Amino acid sequence: MTDYKGYAGRIIRVDLSAGETTIEALDLDEVLSLIGGFGYNNKLIYDLLPPRADALSPENPIVLGAGPLTGTMAPGSVRLVGTTKYPLTGAVTSGAGSMTVGAKLKWAGYDHLIITGASPKPCYLLIDDDDVRICDADHLWGKRVDDATDTLYEAHPGCGVLAMGPGGENLVKFAIAFTDKGGTLGRGGFGAVMGSKKLKAVAVRGSRGLAVSDTKRFMDAVDSIF
Numbered sequence: 001m002t003d004y005k006g007y008a009g010r011i012i013r014v015d016l017s018a019g020e021t022t023i024e025a026l027d028l029d030e031v032l033s034l035i036g037g038f039g040y041n042n043k044l045i046y047d048l049l050p051p052r053a054d055a056l057s058p059e060n061p062i063v064l065g066a067g068p069l070t071g072t073m074a075p076g077s078v079r080l081v082g083t084t085k086y087p088l089t090g091a092v093t094s095g096a097g098s099m100t101v102g103a104k105l106k107w108a109g110y111d112h113l114i115i116t117g118a119s120p121k122p123c124y125l126l127i128d129d130d131d132v133r134i135c136d137a138d139h140l141w142g143k144r145v146d147d148a149t150d151t152l153y154e155a156h157p158g159c160g161v162l163a164m165g166p167g168g169e170n171l172v173k174f175a176i177a178f179t180d181k182g183g184t185l186g187r188g189g190f191g192a193v194m195g196s197k198k199l200k201a202v203a204v205r206g207s208r209g210l211a212v213s214d215t216k217r218f219m220d221a222v223d224s225i226f
Helices: 028-032 038-048 101-107 145-155 190-196 215-225
Strands: 010-015 020-025 062-065 080-085 092-097 112-116 123-128 131-136 160-164 177-179 183-185 199-205
Touching: 010 131, 020 131, 028 038, 038 062, 038 080, 038 092, 038 112, 062 190, 080 101, 080 183, 080 190, 092 177, 101 160, 101 199, 112 123, 145 160, 145 177, 145 199, 160 190, 177 190, 190 199
Parallel strands: 010 112, 123 199
Antiparallel strands: 010 020, 062 080, 062 112, 080 092, 092 183, 123 131, 160 177, 160 199, 177 183
């Protein structure tokens, strides 16, 4: 199947240890059985996470995902799901943050983002349509979430930002991350997992938009909610 309506159709894989990024096609037959977002995040991390890996080790991946309604006009569909092994509990679970990052990930052309390894120095990930880069974050390290986010807003106008603060940098096991300064993600220590990877933030900007299968029926359903 190649009809990606409701899905962007691609996955980004980032290896922070190697400093490499790759883009691959979403397996639509596979993702449809799991719906997407939370469901497919869990399948991806099941395939990636070694048994008994420490939550703050490079072997623990971060998987970010946005479901098929995220980025559309559907009310309440703005969640970005983050799945990882949490240092506070040792459980593999997910948190979900609102605001704009999930929609902009979809508009950039991606349903999921997989981050593995650990950077040797502070970095942030920039996703701007087809431009996916690991960028230096020395100037962001030590900043509070709001200050770091504002700095990235200025550097990349129109982006959405997932960021962690000094708690995450110092591997505080209950450190969270924030989406656009307002949505929280991962109270079991998602921010600390980012900190263990020296990943200060993910900045996303997308211009592709998103298509649905039947625009009229979809908008009729949306209008019926109000």
